[in-house]
Amino acid sequence: MNAAKENLWKAFRGLVLVWIVGMAIGETLIAWGINNWPLVGSVQARITADATTYLMWQAVAIYVLVGGAIVYSAMRFRASSASDAVIPENQKRTWAPFVVTWLVLAIGINLANTIYPGMVGLEQLWAIQMDTKSPLVVDVTAQQWKWTFSYPKQGVTDVSQLVVPEGRTIDFVLRTKDVMHDFWVPAWGEKKDVIPNEVRHLFITPTALGSTATNPMLRVQCAMICGNGHPLMRAPVKVVTAAKFKTWVSNNSF
Ligand SMILES: [Cu+2]
Structure with missing residues:
Protein backbone atom coordinates (compact mmCIF):
# COMPACT_ATOMS: atom_id res chain seq x y z
CA MET A 1 0.00 0.00 0.00
CA ASN A 2 1.41 3.40 -0.89
CA ALA A 3 1.74 6.24 1.58
CA ALA A 4 -1.26 8.22 0.33
CA LYS A 5 -3.56 5.22 0.66
CA GLU A 6 -2.11 4.42 4.06
CA ASN A 7 -2.91 7.97 5.18
CA LEU A 8 -6.44 7.72 3.87
CA TRP A 9 -7.02 4.51 5.83
CA LYS A 10 -5.68 6.16 8.95
CA ALA A 11 -8.05 9.10 8.45
CA PHE A 12 -10.95 6.74 7.85
CA ARG A 13 -10.23 4.78 11.03
CA GLY A 14 -9.97 8.06 12.92
CA LEU A 15 -13.36 9.18 11.65
CA VAL A 16 -14.95 5.85 12.58
CA LEU A 17 -13.55 6.28 16.09
CA VAL A 18 -14.96 9.83 16.31
CA TRP A 19 -18.30 8.48 15.13
CA ILE A 20 -18.40 5.68 17.70
CA VAL A 21 -17.49 7.99 20.58
CA GLY A 22 -19.97 10.66 19.39
CA MET A 23 -22.72 8.07 19.02
CA ALA A 24 -22.08 6.68 22.49
CA ILE A 25 -22.51 10.14 24.00
CA GLY A 26 -25.44 11.20 21.79
CA GLU A 27 -27.45 7.99 22.04
CA THR A 28 -26.91 7.85 25.80
CA LEU A 29 -28.41 11.33 26.07
CA ILE A 30 -31.36 10.22 23.94
CA ALA A 31 -31.91 7.13 26.10
CA TRP A 32 -31.83 9.34 29.19
CA GLY A 33 -34.34 11.71 27.54
CA ILE A 34 -36.73 8.85 26.74
CA ASN A 35 -36.62 7.58 30.31
CA ASN A 36 -37.60 11.07 31.42
CA TRP A 37 -40.37 11.57 28.87
CA PRO A 38 -42.98 13.74 30.65
CA LEU A 39 -45.99 11.47 30.16
CA VAL A 40 -47.17 9.15 27.40
CA GLY A 41 -50.85 9.10 28.28
CA SER A 42 -52.72 7.57 25.34
CA VAL A 43 -52.48 4.83 22.74
CA GLN A 44 -51.94 7.57 20.16
CA ALA A 45 -49.19 9.21 22.22
CA ARG A 46 -47.37 5.86 22.32
CA ILE A 47 -47.35 5.77 18.52
CA THR A 48 -46.11 9.37 18.12
CA ALA A 49 -43.56 8.99 20.93
CA ASP A 50 -42.16 5.84 19.29
CA ALA A 51 -41.89 7.66 15.97
CA THR A 52 -40.12 10.63 17.58
CA THR A 53 -37.75 8.32 19.44
CA TYR A 54 -36.86 6.37 16.31
CA LEU A 55 -36.15 9.57 14.35
CA MET A 56 -34.02 10.94 17.21
CA TRP A 57 -31.84 7.80 17.31
CA GLN A 58 -31.33 8.15 13.60
CA ALA A 59 -30.75 11.92 13.63
CA VAL A 60 -27.98 11.56 16.23
CA ALA A 61 -26.18 8.93 14.13
CA ILE A 62 -26.26 11.13 11.03
CA TYR A 63 -25.47 14.36 12.86
CA VAL A 64 -22.43 12.84 14.55
CA LEU A 65 -21.22 11.39 11.24
CA VAL A 66 -21.52 14.68 9.31
CA GLY A 67 -20.43 16.97 12.16
CA GLY A 68 -17.63 14.57 13.12
CA ALA A 69 -16.31 14.44 9.54
CA ILE A 70 -16.21 18.24 9.31
CA VAL A 71 -14.47 18.80 12.64
CA TYR A 72 -12.15 15.81 12.19
CA SER A 73 -11.11 16.90 8.67
CA ALA A 74 -10.57 20.49 9.77
CA MET A 75 -8.16 19.29 12.46
CA ARG A 76 -6.41 16.42 10.71
CA PHE A 77 -5.94 18.01 7.30
CA ARG A 78 -5.20 21.52 8.53
CA ALA A 79 -2.47 23.28 6.50
CA SER A 80 0.33 23.96 8.93
CA SER A 81 2.13 26.56 6.82
CA ALA A 82 1.55 28.71 3.74
CA SER A 83 3.44 26.28 1.50
CA ASP A 84 1.16 23.45 2.63
CA ALA A 85 -1.85 25.48 1.56
CA VAL A 86 -1.42 24.49 -2.09
CA ILE A 87 -4.39 22.28 -2.92
CA PRO A 88 -3.31 18.88 -4.24
CA GLU A 89 -4.63 18.00 -7.70
CA ASN A 90 -6.73 15.05 -6.49
CA GLN A 91 -8.65 17.30 -4.08
CA LYS A 92 -9.85 19.54 -6.89
CA ARG A 93 -11.84 16.73 -8.46
CA THR A 94 -15.15 15.28 -7.34
CA TRP A 95 -14.88 11.68 -6.27
CA ALA A 96 -17.86 10.11 -8.00
CA PRO A 97 -18.27 7.00 -5.79
CA PHE A 98 -18.63 9.24 -2.75
CA VAL A 99 -21.25 11.48 -4.35
CA VAL A 100 -23.23 8.48 -5.61
CA THR A 101 -23.07 6.70 -2.24
CA TRP A 102 -24.14 9.87 -0.42
CA LEU A 103 -27.09 10.45 -2.78
CA VAL A 104 -28.27 6.84 -2.66
CA LEU A 105 -28.02 6.77 1.14
CA ALA A 106 -29.88 10.07 1.55
CA ILE A 107 -32.68 9.00 -0.80
CA GLY A 108 -32.85 5.56 0.81
CA ILE A 109 -33.10 6.92 4.37
CA ASN A 110 -35.80 9.42 3.35
CA LEU A 111 -37.82 6.76 1.57
CA ALA A 112 -37.50 4.39 4.50
CA ASN A 113 -38.64 7.12 6.92
CA THR A 114 -41.65 7.89 4.74
CA ILE A 115 -42.70 4.26 5.09
CA TYR A 116 -41.71 3.88 8.76
CA PRO A 117 -42.58 5.73 10.92
CA GLY A 118 -44.51 7.91 8.41
CA MET A 119 -47.06 5.69 6.68
CA VAL A 120 -47.01 2.87 9.22
CA GLY A 121 -47.68 5.33 12.06
CA LEU A 122 -50.53 7.09 10.25
CA GLU A 123 -52.02 3.71 9.39
CA GLN A 124 -51.92 2.72 13.09
CA LEU A 125 -53.61 5.99 14.12
CA TRP A 126 -56.30 5.66 11.45
CA ALA A 127 -56.90 2.00 12.31
CA ILE A 128 -57.86 2.94 15.88
CA GLN A 129 -60.35 5.44 14.50
CA MET A 130 -61.83 2.96 12.02
CA ASP A 131 -62.00 0.04 14.49
CA THR A 132 -63.78 1.95 17.22
CA LYS A 133 -67.37 0.71 17.31
CA SER A 134 -68.88 3.01 19.91
CA PRO A 135 -66.59 5.86 20.85
CU1 LIG B 1 -55.17 29.95 21.37
Whole structure:
Protein backbone atom coordinates (compact mmCIF):
# COMPACT_ATOMS: atom_id res chain seq x y z
CA MET A 1 0.00 0.00 0.00
CA ASN A 2 1.41 3.40 -0.89
CA ALA A 3 1.74 6.24 1.58
CA ALA A 4 -1.26 8.22 0.33
CA LYS A 5 -3.56 5.22 0.66
CA GLU A 6 -2.11 4.42 4.06
CA ASN A 7 -2.91 7.97 5.18
CA LEU A 8 -6.44 7.72 3.87
CA TRP A 9 -7.02 4.51 5.83
CA LYS A 10 -5.68 6.16 8.95
CA ALA A 11 -8.05 9.10 8.45
CA PHE A 12 -10.95 6.74 7.85
CA ARG A 13 -10.23 4.78 11.03
CA GLY A 14 -9.97 8.06 12.92
CA LEU A 15 -13.36 9.18 11.65
CA VAL A 16 -14.95 5.85 12.58
CA LEU A 17 -13.55 6.28 16.09
CA VAL A 18 -14.96 9.83 16.31
CA TRP A 19 -18.30 8.48 15.13
CA ILE A 20 -18.40 5.68 17.70
CA VAL A 21 -17.49 7.99 20.58
CA GLY A 22 -19.97 10.66 19.39
CA MET A 23 -22.72 8.07 19.02
CA ALA A 24 -22.08 6.68 22.49
CA ILE A 25 -22.51 10.14 24.00
CA GLY A 26 -25.44 11.20 21.79
CA GLU A 27 -27.45 7.99 22.04
CA THR A 28 -26.91 7.85 25.80
CA LEU A 29 -28.41 11.33 26.07
CA ILE A 30 -31.36 10.22 23.94
CA ALA A 31 -31.91 7.13 26.10
CA TRP A 32 -31.83 9.34 29.19
CA GLY A 33 -34.34 11.71 27.54
CA ILE A 34 -36.73 8.85 26.74
CA ASN A 35 -36.62 7.58 30.31
CA ASN A 36 -37.60 11.07 31.42
CA TRP A 37 -40.37 11.57 28.87
CA PRO A 38 -42.98 13.74 30.65
CA LEU A 39 -45.99 11.47 30.16
CA VAL A 40 -47.17 9.15 27.40
CA GLY A 41 -50.85 9.10 28.28
CA SER A 42 -52.72 7.57 25.34
CA VAL A 43 -52.48 4.83 22.74
CA GLN A 44 -51.94 7.57 20.16
CA ALA A 45 -49.19 9.21 22.22
CA ARG A 46 -47.37 5.86 22.32
CA ILE A 47 -47.35 5.77 18.52
CA THR A 48 -46.11 9.37 18.12
CA ALA A 49 -43.56 8.99 20.93
CA ASP A 50 -42.16 5.84 19.29
CA ALA A 51 -41.89 7.66 15.97
CA THR A 52 -40.12 10.63 17.58
CA THR A 53 -37.75 8.32 19.44
CA TYR A 54 -36.86 6.37 16.31
CA LEU A 55 -36.15 9.57 14.35
CA MET A 56 -34.02 10.94 17.21
CA TRP A 57 -31.84 7.80 17.31
CA GLN A 58 -31.33 8.15 13.60
CA ALA A 59 -30.75 11.92 13.63
CA VAL A 60 -27.98 11.56 16.23
CA ALA A 61 -26.18 8.93 14.13
CA ILE A 62 -26.26 11.13 11.03
CA TYR A 63 -25.47 14.36 12.86
CA VAL A 64 -22.43 12.84 14.55
CA LEU A 65 -21.22 11.39 11.24
CA VAL A 66 -21.52 14.68 9.31
CA GLY A 67 -20.43 16.97 12.16
CA GLY A 68 -17.63 14.57 13.12
CA ALA A 69 -16.31 14.44 9.54
CA ILE A 70 -16.21 18.24 9.31
CA VAL A 71 -14.47 18.80 12.64
CA TYR A 72 -12.15 15.81 12.19
CA SER A 73 -11.11 16.90 8.67
CA ALA A 74 -10.57 20.49 9.77
CA MET A 75 -8.16 19.29 12.46
CA ARG A 76 -6.41 16.42 10.71
CA PHE A 77 -5.94 18.01 7.30
CA ARG A 78 -5.20 21.52 8.53
CA ALA A 79 -2.47 23.28 6.50
CA SER A 80 0.33 23.96 8.93
CA SER A 81 2.13 26.56 6.82
CA ALA A 82 1.55 28.71 3.74
CA SER A 83 3.44 26.28 1.50
CA ASP A 84 1.16 23.45 2.63
CA ALA A 85 -1.85 25.48 1.56
CA VAL A 86 -1.42 24.49 -2.09
CA ILE A 87 -4.39 22.28 -2.92
CA PRO A 88 -3.31 18.88 -4.24
CA GLU A 89 -4.63 18.00 -7.70
CA ASN A 90 -6.73 15.05 -6.49
CA GLN A 91 -8.65 17.30 -4.08
CA LYS A 92 -9.85 19.54 -6.89
CA ARG A 93 -11.84 16.73 -8.46
CA THR A 94 -15.15 15.28 -7.34
CA TRP A 95 -14.88 11.68 -6.27
CA ALA A 96 -17.86 10.11 -8.00
CA PRO A 97 -18.27 7.00 -5.79
CA PHE A 98 -18.63 9.24 -2.75
CA VAL A 99 -21.25 11.48 -4.35
CA VAL A 100 -23.23 8.48 -5.61
CA THR A 101 -23.07 6.70 -2.24
CA TRP A 102 -24.14 9.87 -0.42
CA LEU A 103 -27.09 10.45 -2.78
CA VAL A 104 -28.27 6.84 -2.66
CA LEU A 105 -28.02 6.77 1.14
CA ALA A 106 -29.88 10.07 1.55
CA ILE A 107 -32.68 9.00 -0.80
CA GLY A 108 -32.85 5.56 0.81
CA ILE A 109 -33.10 6.92 4.37
CA ASN A 110 -35.80 9.42 3.35
CA LEU A 111 -37.82 6.76 1.57
CA ALA A 112 -37.50 4.39 4.50
CA ASN A 113 -38.64 7.12 6.92
CA THR A 114 -41.65 7.89 4.74
CA ILE A 115 -42.70 4.26 5.09
CA TYR A 116 -41.71 3.88 8.76
CA PRO A 117 -42.58 5.73 10.92
CA GLY A 118 -44.51 7.91 8.41
CA MET A 119 -47.06 5.69 6.68
CA VAL A 120 -47.01 2.87 9.22
CA GLY A 121 -47.68 5.33 12.06
CA LEU A 122 -50.53 7.09 10.25
CA GLU A 123 -52.02 3.71 9.39
CA GLN A 124 -51.92 2.72 13.09
CA LEU A 125 -53.61 5.99 14.12
CA TRP A 126 -56.30 5.66 11.45
CA ALA A 127 -56.90 2.00 12.31
CA ILE A 128 -57.86 2.94 15.88
CA GLN A 129 -60.35 5.44 14.50
CA MET A 130 -61.83 2.96 12.02
CA ASP A 131 -62.00 0.04 14.49
CA THR A 132 -63.78 1.95 17.22
CA LYS A 133 -67.37 0.71 17.31
CA SER A 134 -68.88 3.01 19.91
CA PRO A 135 -66.59 5.86 20.85
CA LEU A 136 -67.45 8.17 23.72
CA VAL A 137 -68.55 11.35 21.96
CA VAL A 138 -67.40 14.59 23.56
CA ASP A 139 -68.39 17.89 21.97
CA VAL A 140 -65.65 20.45 22.40
CA THR A 141 -66.39 24.13 21.94
CA ALA A 142 -63.50 26.56 21.66
CA GLN A 143 -63.88 30.31 21.98
CA GLN A 144 -61.78 33.28 23.04
CA TRP A 145 -60.60 32.22 25.59
CA LYS A 146 -62.07 29.11 27.08
CA TRP A 147 -63.09 25.53 26.42
CA THR A 148 -66.46 23.94 27.13
CA PHE A 149 -67.35 20.26 26.94
CA SER A 150 -70.62 18.43 26.40
CA TYR A 151 -71.41 14.72 26.43
CA PRO A 152 -74.50 14.41 24.20
CA LYS A 153 -75.24 10.71 24.91
CA GLN A 154 -74.76 11.16 28.67
CA GLY A 155 -76.80 14.35 28.86
CA VAL A 156 -73.95 16.34 30.37
CA THR A 157 -73.73 19.84 28.93
CA ASP A 158 -71.38 22.79 29.09
CA VAL A 159 -68.88 21.72 31.72
CA SER A 160 -65.56 23.51 32.00
CA GLN A 161 -63.61 20.43 33.13
CA LEU A 162 -62.84 17.56 30.76
CA VAL A 163 -63.54 14.25 32.49
CA VAL A 164 -62.86 11.06 30.52
CA PRO A 165 -62.63 7.34 31.28
CA GLU A 166 -59.39 5.43 30.86
CA GLY A 167 -59.07 2.82 28.13
CA ARG A 168 -61.98 3.90 25.92
CA THR A 169 -61.58 5.66 22.59
CA ILE A 170 -63.06 9.14 22.62
CA ASP A 171 -64.33 10.99 19.59
CA PHE A 172 -63.69 14.68 20.29
CA VAL A 173 -65.97 16.74 18.06
CA LEU A 174 -64.25 20.07 17.68
CA ARG A 175 -65.99 23.37 16.96
CA THR A 176 -65.08 27.04 17.43
CA LYS A 177 -67.38 30.00 18.02
CA ASP A 178 -64.94 32.59 16.71
CA VAL A 179 -61.35 32.30 15.44
CA MET A 180 -59.06 29.31 14.94
CA HIS A 181 -57.91 27.41 18.02
CA ASP A 182 -56.12 24.12 18.53
CA PHE A 183 -57.20 21.31 20.83
CA TRP A 184 -54.18 19.83 22.56
CA VAL A 185 -53.63 17.67 25.61
CA PRO A 186 -49.81 17.28 25.69
CA ALA A 187 -49.88 13.86 27.36
CA TRP A 188 -52.12 12.50 24.59
CA GLY A 189 -49.57 13.13 21.86
CA GLU A 190 -51.85 14.43 19.12
CA LYS A 191 -53.47 17.80 18.59
CA LYS A 192 -55.90 19.21 16.07
CA ASP A 193 -56.72 22.67 14.74
CA VAL A 194 -60.25 23.87 15.34
CA ILE A 195 -61.39 25.81 12.27
CA PRO A 196 -64.38 28.21 12.01
CA ASN A 197 -67.38 26.72 10.18
CA GLU A 198 -65.87 23.25 10.28
CA VAL A 199 -66.59 20.24 12.47
CA ARG A 200 -63.41 18.25 13.04
CA HIS A 201 -62.71 15.02 14.89
CA LEU A 202 -59.84 13.83 17.03
CA PHE A 203 -59.76 10.25 18.34
CA ILE A 204 -57.89 9.62 21.58
CA THR A 205 -57.68 6.53 23.79
CA PRO A 206 -56.38 7.66 27.21
CA THR A 207 -54.22 5.10 29.01
CA ALA A 208 -52.94 7.05 32.02
CA LEU A 209 -55.08 7.90 35.02
CA GLY A 210 -54.50 11.31 36.55
CA SER A 211 -55.46 14.94 36.49
CA THR A 212 -54.07 18.37 35.78
CA ALA A 213 -53.42 18.79 39.50
CA THR A 214 -51.06 15.80 39.59
CA ASN A 215 -49.55 16.22 36.12
CA PRO A 216 -49.82 19.44 34.09
CA MET A 217 -49.20 17.45 30.90
CA LEU A 218 -52.79 16.34 31.39
CA ARG A 219 -54.53 19.60 30.53
CA VAL A 220 -56.31 21.04 27.54
CA GLN A 221 -54.12 23.76 26.09
CA CYS A 222 -54.91 25.89 23.08
CA ALA A 223 -52.00 25.40 20.69
CA MET A 224 -52.76 28.09 18.12
CA ILE A 225 -52.17 31.79 18.82
CA CYS A 226 -55.70 33.14 19.09
CA GLY A 227 -55.37 36.54 20.78
CA ASN A 228 -54.59 38.09 24.14
CA GLY A 229 -55.84 35.25 26.31
CA HIS A 230 -54.26 32.45 24.28
CA PRO A 231 -51.62 31.30 26.83
CA LEU A 232 -54.30 31.00 29.49
CA MET A 233 -56.78 29.23 27.24
CA ARG A 234 -56.67 25.89 29.00
CA ALA A 235 -59.00 23.55 30.82
CA PRO A 236 -58.42 20.98 33.54
CA VAL A 237 -58.48 17.30 32.58
CA LYS A 238 -59.32 14.29 34.70
CA VAL A 239 -58.78 10.73 33.45
CA VAL A 240 -60.68 8.31 35.70
CA THR A 241 -61.70 4.65 35.73
CA ALA A 242 -64.80 3.62 33.79
CA ALA A 243 -66.71 3.10 37.06
CA LYS A 244 -65.79 6.53 38.38
CA PHE A 245 -66.78 8.07 35.07
CA LYS A 246 -70.24 6.53 35.39
CA THR A 247 -70.61 8.03 38.85
CA TRP A 248 -69.52 11.42 37.59
CA VAL A 249 -72.03 11.31 34.74
CA SER A 250 -74.97 10.50 37.05
CA ASN A 251 -74.02 12.83 39.91
CA ASN A 252 -71.99 15.44 38.08
CA SER A 253 -69.40 14.91 40.83
CA PHE A 254 -67.23 12.07 42.15
CU1 LIG B 1 -55.17 29.95 21.37
